[in-house]
Amino acid sequence: MSTVLRGVPVVPGVAYAPVIRPGRLPSLEDEWTGEVPESDRAAEVARFTAAAAAVASRLRHRAGLASGAAAEVLSATATLAQDRAWLGAAEKRINAGAPAVRAVVGAVEQFADMFTQMGGLMAERVTDLNDIRDRVLAELLGLPEPGVPAPDVPSILCADDLAPADTAGLDPTRVVALATTIGGPTSHTAIIARQLGIPCVVAVEGLDAVGAETMVLVDGTAGTVAVTPDPVAAGEAVAAAKRDAERAARWTGPGATSDGHAVAILANVADGAAARSARQTAAEGVGLFRTELCFLNRDTEPGIEEQADVYAEVLEAFAGRKVVIRTLDAGSDKPLKFAGHAEEANPALGVRGIRIAVGNPGLLSRQLEGIAAAGERTGNPPWVMAPMIATAEEAEHFAAQARSYGLTPGVMIEVPAAALRAEQILRHVDFLSIGTNDLAQYTMAADRMSADLAALTDPWQPAVLSLVAMTACAGAAAGKPVGVCGEAAADPLLACVLVGLGVTSLSAAAAAVQGVGARLAEVSLARCREAADAVLAAGTAADARSAALAILSASRRVHP
Ligand code: PEP
Ligand code: MG
Helix, strand or coil, X not given: CCEEEECEEEECCEEEEEXXXXXXXXXXXXXXXXXXXXXXXHHHHHHHHHHHHHHHHHHXXXXXXXXXXXXXXXXXXXXXXXXXXXXXXXXXXXXXXXXHHHHHHHHHXXXXXXXXXXCHHHHHHHHXXXXXXXXXXXXXXXXXXXXXXXXXXXXXXXXXXXXXXXXCCCCCCCEEEEEECCXXXXXXXXXXXXXXCCCEEECCCCHHHCCCCCEEXXXXXXXXXXXXXXXXXXXXXXXHHHHHHHXXXXXXXXXXXXXXXXXXXXXXXXXXHHHHHHCCCCCCEEEXXXXXXXXXXXXXXXXXXXXXXXXXXXXXXXXXXXXXXXXXXXXXXXXXXXXXXXXXXXXXXXXXXXXXXXXXXXXXXXXXXHHHHHHHHHCCCCEEEECCCCXXXXXXXXXXXXXXXXXXXXXXXXXXXXXXXXXXXXXXXXXXXXXXXXXXXXXXXXXXXXXXXCCCCCCCCHHHHHXXXXXXXXXXHHCCCEEECCHHHHCHHXXXXXXXXXXXXXXXXXXXXXXXXXXXXXXXXXXXXXHHHHHHHCCCHHHHHHHHHHXXXXXXXXXX
């Protein structure tokens, strides 16, 4: 009998294979108790320091062999393994008499509690810390490094959460899908799965009970894990997904429905390198350039010329094409040291995005100057948009400033208040771009980083899609474009629904561009509209998805 477990879809695709699970450390009972005599404490500290250094050096070595996000994740974990704060806390415990093993566990627990209380991105680092703890313990005990076994046959890796250092070393021909019990859509597991291009589902309820070697079918589009499914049906599902992937690879754009209704398919990028790689797809331009991601490690504000250099790289990569640059979305999960954030009890509802410009107007005007300079230098005049707009007055103010630099202004719709007042906002700006990640967070009052609340922040939530419909409707009435640049646009099925709701462009991670474009090309605008009506009438996110799937699959014009 097959059971279907539900989770949050992160990377689309389907795989059917036996489960493997990461190795665990044996019980540490014997190493745990007792006191280290004072005369041996210096040696015990040295043993601990050497173990931590060995772990860091192995991680750095693997970072050198990896590339892209995998290399970054491994180096970040190596840096954390040598972090003075937790090393110091462990040493202090050893100097007070604790054996190294107990000191490591205690020190990590102390920092994990602190990170958990801080919430958001910091809470996600707890998995990294626990991973480092297990590696250092294995080193101290002379055991093999814990982690993912190298499978002999293609397998599906299931775990509570995956340590970044494990996922970063995966071979996608051997590990063909990932599923985790915890972890959000922005966790390291999700980032690495996206880079490897293997299907991934996170926050899967009941996954703990699925043992190694059980056959499972992971559907990274629907967000399901079918346990011991019918092998014939599972094989057909994999074959159908393979055909979809092949069609996606063949799609050459431009974006349009099967009956020729044009919808630009654009890419989300974080810097020049990402833009150059997005240019290899059929993306027609950039719908979201997240500029804050270029400066996350900066202590001081980059100068106007330096900013212009960074922006010009993206404009050059998409020369002659539309590029939408978003002004700094600093704050909350993306604090910038130079933005002067004050301590806030609730940063997601605090001074973030455009709100920073109130206390620090120069930051925005210098950025607009840098963007304008990049536009002039490259001969590719960018559109520019502000994040986290809540009122028409904020939009008016931003638009006036952007226009004074000769830029085409728009704003993001990420706050329900802005969706409700889209008509008034559109009197001031030339376009809107809907950020469904934050729009879902604020509509559902559910932290987008929380795995526990992932079902609420699902972009298929009818309430979120009602606000998208309202915004698109205001855009149509004003004759101005309304795009979607949140993760919703990366889901090929939901992308068709968004078009049916009246959205005029879709911007997604480069890896998703081909799949979205190919899927849209198979359905007519009328079917997209029918699916949009069904979704708005649905009671739940799951019903919305099933209704859309039934309508859009029935009408698919599939060319072999
Ligand atoms: C969004 O909120 O949907 C969005 C695109 O912005 P970010 O994910 O960068 O907050
Ligand atoms: Mg946002």
